[in-house]
Amino acid sequence: MAKTVLKAGGRFKSAVCDTQVMVIKAPAGEYALSCGGADMIAPTATGGGTLDPAQAGETLIGKRYVNADESLELLCTKGGKGSLALDGVALEIKQAKQLPSSD
C-alpha cells in the first residue's frame, strides 16, 4: 500500500469502483487510503484492477466516513461498491449533527 499525505479539500477516487471522496479533515503524516481493497487515486488518474469482494461493503454518497478517533473525516461525493479503509482499517459512517432546518 502506497502512503500519501491527506489534506482538507483533497479529492480521491477509487481505482476499482465509482467511489469518490473529499477530505474534510485529516491527521498529519502519511497514510494509505484505500477503497475496495486498492489504493485510492487522484480524480484525474486512470484506475484499474478488481474490487476485493472482502472490501465491497459499499460507500454511500453524502455520508461522512471517519476513523476510530475521528482524526480523519471523508465525505463521499460519489457512491460506489467498495468500502473505505485507512491503513487497512475500515472507516465508519459518522452521524451528522442534526439541526432543525434554518435556511
Added chain:
Amino acid sequence: MNISTILDMAAEAFGDRIGVVSGDSRYTYAELRAAAVNAAAAIRASGAKYVALLDVNSPAAPVAIYAAAYANVPYVPLNYRLTAPEINELIERVAPAYLVTSADYVKLITPRADVQVVDRAAFLSLPATSEEPTPADDPRAVAVQLFTSGTTGKPKAAILRHENLSSYIFGTVEFAAADENDAIIVTVPPYHIAGISAVLSSTYACRRMVQLEGFDAKAWLAACREHQVSNAFLVPTMLQRVVDHLHDSGEPANLPALRALAYGGGKMPLTTIQKAMALLPEVDFTNAYGLTETSSTIAVLGPEDHRAAASSEDPAVRRRLGSVGKPGAVEIEIRSDEGKVLGPEEAGLVFVRGPQVSGEYLALGSQLDNDGWFPTKDRGYLDAEGYLFLDGRADDVIVRGGENISPGEIEDVLLGHPAVADVAVVAMPDEQWGEGVAAAVVLKPGSAAEVAELQELVKASLRSSRVPQKIVFKDALPYNELGKVLRRVIRQEFV
C-alpha cells in the same frame, strides 16, 4: 472543500429532480449544474477576478454562486437597492469583473472596460462547453465576498472561504434529506447571507427552491399554496406582514404543506411569534441567529423549544420564546467589556468560535483573537441551560453616566402599552450624563398616549435611569428592506 461539490453531488444523486422554480422556469439539478459549468467557462475566458450579481432572485443567483466556484473566483452579490454612485463604487472595488444583471438594473451601471456586463437571460443560455471545470482544492480560497451595509463608513468586504461555507453545510445539513415533494420558498435577496446559505443548504438537501423576486405577504401565501411549499425562511418583518395579512383579511392560513418556518435576521417581537404559532399550530418554528461573518446560522431555537416555551408555566422556560436558542456547530461565550468570560445570566458581549466562522474582511484582515474567537458586536447573555438571549448591538447601547443601558428592555416595556404600535429607543446627547435615553414612538391608529404616562410606565417597570427624557411620536419608523430599524436615522431626530 470547494462549494461546487455541493452541486456536483446533487446532480449526481438527483440529477432529474427539480432544483429551482422561478416563475415559469424550472431547472433540474443536472440543468443547474450544466448552466453553472457553461457559465464558468465564460467567466474564465473573460479573465474576471470576481463574478458579481446585481439583480433580484432568479435562477441566475444559484448559477452564479456555483459558476464562480467552478471558475475559482469569488462570488459578489451586490445590493440592488443602493444608489447608482454607491453601486458603481462597489463595482470598482471588484473590477475586473464578470457582472450579471437585468434590464431593471443595467441602467444604474456606468460602463467600464474592465467589467463585462452580461444580461441575466444571456447568462442562463450560454453555449454548452465540453470542458469539465477544475475547481481548486484549496479550502482557503475565497468563495463569497459580501459588502456590509456600511453604516459607519465605506462598506466593508466580508470574506467567506470555501472551508467556512462547506463546514457549515456539511456540518449541519444531511445530504439529500429532502423528500421529492419538499420545497423551500426563498424570499431573502441574493446579496444577503441567508440568501446564499439557502441556496447551498437547499442544494445539499436536494430540496426544490421556489424563488420570489420580492416579498409581499399575499404573493408569498399564494406561492406557498401553488408550489406546496414545505419549508420557509422569513425575516421578522416579513412574518409580521404575513400575520397581519391573515388577521386583517380574515383569510384562513390554508398552508397544509408547510411544515417548517425558520426566521432570523433581526429581533422577533414576542407578540408576532405568538400570533404566528397560534395561526399555524402545525408548523415547526425555528429561530436562526447568525451573521454574515459566521457563514449564516450559529444558534437555533428549535420547534420543541418553541412549543415548550409557549406552553410552560415556568417563567424561565416561557421567556425562551424570546431567545435565539442554543449554539449549533460552534461555541459561544459571553465576555465583559474588559474581556472576562461571564457566567449564566450575566450580560456582555457575544463571542463565537468554529470552522464556519470567517470573521474576516478584505484589507482589514481577520478579526479573530488569538484563540479563534470572533466578536459579534451583539450583546447578550446565556441562561443556565445555555440558551442565548440577545440584547441589541454593542453600538446601540446607551451609556448614561457610565451605566450601560440596553434599548431593548425599554422598547419591550413601551411595546406593552396598549396604544403603542412600534418604538425605537436610542441615545441622545446629554450635557450632564454624556448620553441620555430617547424614544421614537408610533401609536396604533385611533389610539392616544401622553409622554408622561409612557415615562411613568418605564419608571414603574424598570427604574428612573431608563426613563426616556425625550419622546417623539412618529407616523412610522425607518426600516431597511430586511426589516432592521435604522437607529442612526432615528438618532438624528434627537441631535
